[in-house]
Amino acid sequence: MDFELPPELVDYLAELDAFIEREIIPLEQADDNVRFFDHRREHARTDWDRGGLPRAEWEELLAEVRRRADAAGHLRYAFPAAHGGRDGTNLAMAVIREHLARRGLGLHCDLQNEHAIVGNNVGLLLVLEYGSPAQQADWVDGLAAGTRFFAFGITEPDHGSDATHMATSAVRDGTDWVLNGEKTWNTGVHIADADLIFARTAGNPGDAAGITAFLVPTNTPGFRVEEYLWTFNMPTDHAHITLTDVRVPETAVFGGEGRGLAVVQHFFNENRIRQAASSLGAAQYCIDRSVEYAKQRKPFGTSLSTHQGIQFPLVELHTQCEMLRALIHKTAWSMDRYGTFAVSEQVSMCNYWANRLCCEAADRAMQIHGGLGYSRHTPFEHIYRHHRRYRITEGTEEIQMRRIAGYLFGFMSQREPKGVRPE
Known part of the structure; x- marks a missing residue:
């Protein structure tokens, strides 16, 4: 078994980083757009007088990023080549999602609204899989370009x-x-x-x-x-x-009369493995920043990094990230090889553990950073508040564990649900 990432994927990560440095970071720094990411982010993003919806300026900025990413050939990476994509695999998307999230908050990737320069447009994949010819003709181009939703x-x-x-x-x-x-x-x-x-x-x-x-x-x-x-x-x-x-x-x-639940399950499996990878990336970001801070901070004349009370919690979190990364990669690779429904048990494992791990890493980062970590001048409270959501909305931890138990004790089977394909 070869655990090395495909060379072309490694090269693509470098291509993404170069694009971010060249086009996205300058846009983030222009016209005070950084207000959407610094301590003002929650206020800057929220239209408090319009039901708490995202401000128009925030959504317009994200749309501009999508246009630039599409023009550079990144937005549609996961899509079939026939629709302007690069036939991105589940493994590649998992690696990319982790990579972008590990860079921290920014216009390149903001998980609060599933924004990323490499689109996670599961809706398009569902239209290609289940949509009628008329629905595909109506929806595919707009979904691919990010102009319809x-x-x-x-x-x-x-x-x-x-x-x-x-x-x-x-x-x-x-x-x-x-x-x-x-x-x-x-x-x-x-x-x-x-x-x-x-x-x-x-x-x-x-x-x-x-x-x-x-x-x-x-x-x-x-x-x-x-x-x-x-x-x-x-x-x-x-x-x-x-x-x-x-x-x-x-x-x-x-998707056919009476077959809606199969569409839901397909959507969940495709989305959950990618979302798990994003949570892993955000968790690793919190750990990386905490290690860096602990090396620099010297209360009472001694670096925080020399204390086991700082080291050991981060060691445990870092170890869990490494183990989770291996499981996510294996699960995504298996989805590519054996099909979306072949690894439902492992998708649930990845998802519930990644979301929990991210919350624990963000909480530990806040603790290590002290008062600054509790403030909005660091991103950890934002990461915690956002990823706490996924412990509920991506199928609660309890539901995910129940699914795993179903496979473990033989109450469920890992196969395509009845009704996915026409009889």
Whole structure:
């Protein structure tokens, strides 16, 4: 078994670094754009008078970065070559995501809104995998360029992690479907052209089959944003929406009638391994900065780095990063070789442990940096607040552990879920 990264991937990381130094850092330093990353970041990013949504100036700056990254050939890296990409693998994306996050906060990568110069556009991959020819013709170009976007309407106020009990329903009415229900934590709806709504169309609560995905334009009559939920980490774009007699045509069905849950599971596996890699990179950043600070800081005339009380916690975190990195690389490589659903157990392992590790590393960095670490003049509180979210929103730690237990004790099997492919 060869643990060396492919030489072309190593070269690409250097190419990314050169692009960041040449184009992204100068943009970050221009026109006081650094306000979005220094101690003013939360205020600068948040439109407090518009429901806590991201400020327009912040989102416009991110859009400019995407345009530059696309022009340089980076934004679409993970996409098929036919759509302007480089056929990026899961392993390559995991390595890249960790690499960018390990550089710290910046316009090159800001995980608060999944922004990166190498796009993590799972929506495009889902359209290529499950979209009808008409949906692909409508969506692929805009998704690839980062100029169009659809949100994911999965979670409900009364049904969080258990999507099989969702109350949102869709019933046929002639050639149309009529949707009723509500969704919460519907991230990004404020800029979305459509919302991928998951609704029960057959079966009973608790059934895995009978859930259908619908691409619903956000301007459809009856689609209403009730509020944006303020969170531990601002700004917020997490909406609570309601659907009241929302009528869509048959062409809005995404992935086939009754096969929506398979789309969800595919999305989760693709996204979770990349998100785990980002959390690993952020954790390593916290460790790297803490080691650097401990070498420089000399209270009572002695370097902090000489004290075992400083060394040992960082040694444990650094060791966990190294072990997690090996598992992430192996899992991503296995996804490339054996398929998205072949390593669901390992994806859950990577995800819940990476998110927990990142929070622990950020907390330790705050402690080592003392009062400065607690302030917003260092990035650790921001990293903690953001990555604390992923211990819930990427499938709670408990759900991930339950999945692992299902495989461990034989209650689940690692195979493609029923309904992923047409019979």
